[in-house]
Amino acid sequence: MEAIQGMEVFAIGVVIILFMAVLKQFGILEPMSSFEDSSDSDLELSTVRHQPEGLDQLQAQTKFTRKELQSLYRGFKNECPSGLVDEETFKTIYSQFFPQGDATTYAHFLFNAFDIDRNGSIRFEDFVIGLSVLLRGSVTEKLNWAFNLYDINKDGYITKEEMLAIMKSIYDMMGRYTYPCVRDDAPSEHVDKFFQKMDKNRDGVVTIEEFIETCQKDENIMNSMQLFENVI
Amino acid sequence: MAAGVAAWLPFARAAAIGWMPVASTPMPIPPQEKKKGQDGLIILNVSGTKFQTWRTTLERYPDTLLGSTERDFFFHEETNEYFFDRDPDIFRHILNFYRTGKLHYPRQECISAYDEELAFFGIIPEIIGDCCYEEYKDRRRENAERLQDDEEMDMNNDVTPVNLTYREYLWRAFENPHTSTLALVFYYVTGFFIAISVMANVVETVPCGTLPNRSKEVSCGDRYALAFFCLDTACVMIFTVEYLLRLIAAPSRYKFVKSVMSVIDVVAIMPYYIGLVMTDNDQVSGAFVTLRVFRVFRIFKFSRHSAGLRILGYTLKSCASELGFLLFSLTMAIIIFATVMFYAEKGSPASKFTSIPAAFWYTIVTMTTLGYGDMVPKTIVGKVFGSICSLSGVLVIALPVPVIVSNFSRIYHQSQRAEKRRAQRKTRLARIRAAKIRGTNAYMRYKQNGLLIDSLEEASKEAGQALVGKAATPPFESQHHHLLHCLEKTTNHEFVDEQTFQANCMEISVMNKSGSRTSSMSSSPHGLSSCCSRRHRKKSSFSLPSTNNQELSTIQIRERPVANSRSSLNAKLDETVPLKCDEPYITPSMVSLSAPVVTSSDGDGSTTTAYSQSNIVRVSAL
Numbered sequence: 001m002e003a004i005q006g007m008e009v010f011a012i013g014v015v016i017i018l019f020m021a022v023l024k025q026f027g028i029l030e031p032m033s034s035f036e037d038s039s040d041s042d043l044e045l046s047t048v049r050h051q052p053e054g055l056d057q058l059q060a061q062t063k064f065t066r067k068e069l070q071s072l073y074r075g076f077k078n079e080c081p082s083g084l085v086d087e088e089t090f091k092t093i094y095s096q097f098f099p100q101g102d103a104t105t106y107a108h109f110l111f112n113a114f115d116i117d118r119n120g121s122i123r124f125e126d127f128v129i130g131l132s133v134l135l136r137g138s139v140t141e142k143l144n145w146a147f148n149l150y151d152i153n154k155d156g157y158i159t160k161e162e163m164l165a166i167m168k169s170i171y172d173m174m175g176r177y178t179y180p181c182v183r184d185d186a187p188s189e190h191v192d193k194f195f196q197k198m199d200k201n202r203d204g205v206v207t208i209e210e211f212i213e214t215c216q217k218d219e220n221i222m223n224s225m226q227l228f229e230n231v232i
Numbered sequence: 233m234a235a236g237v238a239a240w241l242p243f244a245r246a247a248a249i250g251w252m253p254v255a256s257t258p259m260p261i262p263p264q265e266k267k268k269g270q271d272g273l274i275i276l277n278v279s280g281t282k283f284q285t286w287r288t289t290l291e292r293y294p295d296t297l298l299g300s301t302e303r304d305f306f307f308h309e310e311t312n313e314y315f316f317d318r319d320p321d322i323f324r325h326i327l328n329f330y331r332t333g334k335l336h337y338p339r340q341e342c343i344s345a346y347d348e349e350l351a352f353f354g355i356i357p358e359i360i361g362d363c364c365y366e367e368y369k370d371r372r373r374e375n376a377e378r379l380q381d382d383e384e385m386d387m388n389n390d391v392t393p394v395n396l397t398y399r400e401y402l403w404r405a406f407e408n409p410h411t412s413t414l415a416l417v418f419y420y421v422t423g424f425f426i427a428i429s430v431m432a433n434v435v436e437t438v439p440c441g442t443l444p445n446r447s448k449e450v451s452c453g454d455r456y457a458l459a460f461f462c463l464d465t466a467c468v469m470i471f472t473v474e475y476l477l478r479l480i481a482a483p484s485r486y487k488f489v490k491s492v493m494s495v496i497d498v499v500a501i502m503p504y505y506i507g508l509v510m511t512d513n514d515q516v517s518g519a520f521v522t523l524r525v526f527r528v529f530r531i532f533k534f535s536r537h538s539a540g541l542r543i544l545g546y547t548l549k550s551c552a553s554e555l556g557f558l559l560f561s562l563t564m565a566i567i568i569f570a571t572v573m574f575y576a577e578k579g580s581p582a583s584k585f586t587s588i589p590a591a592f593w594y595t596i597v598t599m600t601t602l603g604y605g606d607m608v609p610k611t612i613v614g615k616v617f618g619s620i621c622s623l624s625g626v627l628v629i630a631l632p633v634p635v636i637v638s639n640f641s642r643i644y645h646q647s648q649r650a651e652k653r654r655a656q657r658k659t660r661l662a663r664i665r666a667a668k669i670r671g672t673n674a675y676m677r678y679k680q681n682g683l684l685i686d687s688l689e690e691a692s693k694e695a696g697q698a699l700v701g702k703a704a705t706p707p708f709e710s711q712h713h714h715l716l717h718c719l720e721k722t723t724n725h726e727f728v729d730e731q732t733f734q735a736n737c738m739e740i741s742v743m744n745k746s747g748s749r750t751s752s753m754s755s756s757p758h759g760l761s762s763c764c765s766r767r768h769r770k771k772s773s774f775s776l777p778s779t780n781n782q783e784l785s786t787i788q789i790r791e792r793p794v795a796n797s798r799s800s801l802n803a804k805l806d807e808t809v810p811l812k813c814d815e816p817y818i819t820p821s822m823v824s825l826s827a828p829v830v831t832s833s834d835g836d837g838s839t840t841t842a843y844s845q846s847n848i849v850r851v852s853a854l
Contacts, residue, residue: 007576011613014620071271074286078331079240097244110247127243134246142249149250170251194254215253224252224259228245 050083052124061125062132069128076124084121087111101175109166113149139225143212157205158198163191275313276327281320282313289330296354298330322349329355337364343371381650382657402481419537422474426533429467433527436460468504471497471530493536500530543647547640554639558632562599565628569595569621576614583610594618599625678713 052058058069080089087108094107114122114130133145148154152162167187174182198206198214215221252259274290276283276298293299308315316323322341326349329335337346337360350357360368396404405415436453453460475497482488503523535541548555570591577585584607585591594607598621609618 007613011576011616015616018620067271071288075240093240094244097241110250113250131243131246134249143253146250146253150253167254170254190254190256193256211253220255220258221253224255225249227252227259227262228249 048082048084050121050123052083058125058128062128063136064128064132072128072131073124076127084123085127086121090122098173098175100177101173103173105169106166106173109149109152109169112152113145135228139216139222140212142225143215144208147208147211157207158211159205160191160195163194163206164188167191167194276323277308277311277313277315278318278320278323279316281323283320283323283327285327285330292330292333293355298326298353300354302354318352319345319349322346326350326353326355329359334361335359335364336361337368337371339367343368343375347372378653381653399481400483402477403483406478406481418474422470423534423537425467425470426530426537428463429471430528430531432460432463432467433524433530464504467530468501471501471533475501493533496529496532496535499526500533503527539647543644544640547636547643550643551636551639554632554635558629561628561631565599565621565624566592566595569599569617569624572617573609573614573621576617577609577611580610580614585609585614595621598622600629601626674713 052073055066055069058064059066062069064072077083079085079093085093090111091104091107094110095103097103111122112118114126116126116129130145133141137145147158150158150163150166152165164187167190171182171187171190176182195204195206197218198210200210200214271286271288273284274287276285290298290303297303303314306314306316322338322345325336325338335355347357357368404411405418409415409419436451438452439449440452440455442449475494478494478497479485479488488494503526506523535545570588573594574585574588574591577583577591585594590607594609596602597604597607598618601622603622609615
């Protein structure tokens with residue numbers, strides 16, 4: 001007899017479920033249907049757009065000529081029609097230049113270096129101002145920019161941890177297949193060497209003055225700063 | 233690297249300044265960048281439609297035509313632009329590829345035209361974007377299938393080579409009943425006997441009234457046992473003979489024995505022989521009765537006679553996975569519902585649901601909505617679950633069926649298309665041939681008028697004068713004629729018309745004998761006889777002109793384009809030169825002109841229409 005009792009309860013349960021399913025169809029049971037709406041919102045087109053300042057202002061702010069700015073903007077707009085580069089897109093673009101390694105971490109630091117107002121996206125003005133410094137700026141300006149890149153929290157000091165993070169990200173870009181093989185302690189070794197060179201007062205951090213001073217004395221670094229003058 | 237990203241390369245290089253202070257070794261020297269000049273606009277004139285783009289846009293893909301120095305070959309100094317004599321509509325997509333980095337395939341374009349353009353501009357089709365790639369691949373596959381079908385049809389429709397062995401002849405007769413009347417007769421006879429045999433099997437079991445000294449009804453088979461036996465024997469004789477003949481004629485016996493149709497044949501005739509061999513042993517008579525069931529497989533022999541049956545069989549084979557899924561899901565549902573019903577009906581007195589396997593029958597009958605009514609649930613719970621069972625049965629069966637249906641529809645339409653193409657092809661080919669005739673007729677005319685003169689200049693002068701009713705021969709024509717003449721001189725053979733050739737070569741006699749022969753009958757008999765005895769397999773390459781069979785009597789119409797599909801119909805008579813006297817499926821169609829009429833191209837048109845009609849007639853008669 002118990003089996004039959006159990007079956008009856010089961011049958012009633014099934015009937016109730018079916019009843020609810022039918023009611024849902026008629027929209028009487030609203031609470032379930034709200035889940036479906038949220039998926040539609042994925043199809044909303046993002047309408048965030050940004051137009052850059054006029055050509056004249058940009059010309060005033062940077063050291064590029066009109067034609068160069070035009071060419072730069074065309075390339076920029078082609079890749080990012082909305083006028084804004086968000087971090088993911090930036091990482092994707094940058095990673096394509098380093099297919100054998102993982103460039104995402106370094107791209108992240110780079111993104112922060114370009115995104116001056118820290119709003120999570122690079123506008124064309126940020127892009128072009130950064131490029132102007134890198135390509136047409138004085139050596140001091142370039143060194144300033146590099147310092148800004150290394151200083152992750154932008155507090156004016158490069159600590160060993162920050163430098164280690166940067167160094168690891170650079171080595172990550174190399175990937176696995178290198179000669180000789182990248183050892184696990186290579187980044188920290190490199191960081192130690194760097195600090196030895198830069199940190200004059202041995203206080204464990206590198207300030208902007210120490211950095212610029214040391215770099216100006218190093219001939220290699222000064223030469224390499226001039227390497228990319230003709231990129232545009 | 234994608235094109236758009238290439239635009240960011242300067243940025244990436246600039247950002248490399250970030251590595252400088254931490255570099256352990258000095259940096260390498262950057263590559264010398266020659267000042268390429270400012271980024272200028274390039275004008276691309278494609279058949280009159282002007283496209284403009286930046287030079288750097290094009291140079292993103294340096295391994296294509298537009299991105300490399302190859303485009304300099306198309307530079308037109310007078311207008312300072314690059315001129316391409318191609319399709320501007322398709323070029324639009326190609327240029328967009330440079331601009332956006334994505335190649336799209338427009339649905340309305342013909343796939344081969346598109347492929348040609350891609351090949352011309354040096355772009356590999358694999359980079360078509362994901363949005364269009366599937367469509368492109370589908371169309372390409374369809375096109376390839378179509379071309380393959382045409383090829384197969386070409387091979388199937390060969391006119392019988394004269395020298396087939398008897399065995400091959402037999403096999404062709406079996407496979408293609410339309411090739412000869414004997415084969416057709418045999419085809420119908422076997423079909424008739426299959427029908428007779430099947431009907432005899434059926435009628436055998438019908439009750440035929442009572443015998444005088446018995447009260448029970450006997451079936452017709454028992455009553456007229458002898459008659460049925462004779463009928464059966466006759467049918468089996470025919471089937472056996474047919475099977476043995478097929479076995480002898482098959483080019484690959486092993487493959488033939490393995491094929492489905494031969495298995496069906498064997499299964500159809502075996503019961504008779506086994507019945508002969510076995511005596512009226514009581515123990516085996518039960519098995520003997522079972523064997524008679526296999527006689528019904530004779531009905532499958534009809535599939536040789538009916539294309540529809542074959543299509544059905546092929547469809548089922550190709551839908552094997554869907555059918556398998558259907559079976560699996562049904563089995564699952566049956567087990568579930570049988571269990572549930574069994575336990576639901578367990579308590580009810582005198583319930584027919586004695587066990588779960590017994591409940592299987594109920595579940596199957598309910599799910600397929602048959603509902604015989606021999607087993608019904610009596611409890612309320614049972615009825616609830618029974619109704620759920622029947623509803624779900626409808627759903628489970630309805631799901632895979634459309635897949636099977638669409639498969640069948642696709643295959644059926646494909647076969648319909650093949651039939652249609654076969655029917656259309658004859659008219660198409662006849663028309664193409666008529667156009668070609670104009671070209672060859674012009675040449676024959678030219679020869680008629682100027683032939684006996686050896687020197688080229690005089691011949692062309694005369695020909696020119698004779699040909700010219702009113703207007704000068706177009707330079708293309710005269711150059712073409714000159715070329716043919718050169719060929720004749722090279723090989724020391726001449727082009728002749730069909731009549732002459734066929735008179736010399738033992739071919740099927742032509743029904744239409746039109747017009748006078750041309751005067752150029754200096755073909756060497758040696759060449760003719762050698763060509764007749766030779767068997768050429770049809771292939772796309774042609775023998776070199778230096779061989780000694782150059783009579784132009786058969787114009788080979790090739791459906792499959794030889795490499796260059798842009799060859800004009802007139803131009804490539806060289807292809808027609810190799811003599812294929814054994815197997816033109818397009819019968820020789822060059823007809824010599826009824827002499828005096830033709831001097832100008834206007835006359836040409838009227839006479840060729842007459843010819844084309846006669847040609848069409850001839851084709852269909854074949």
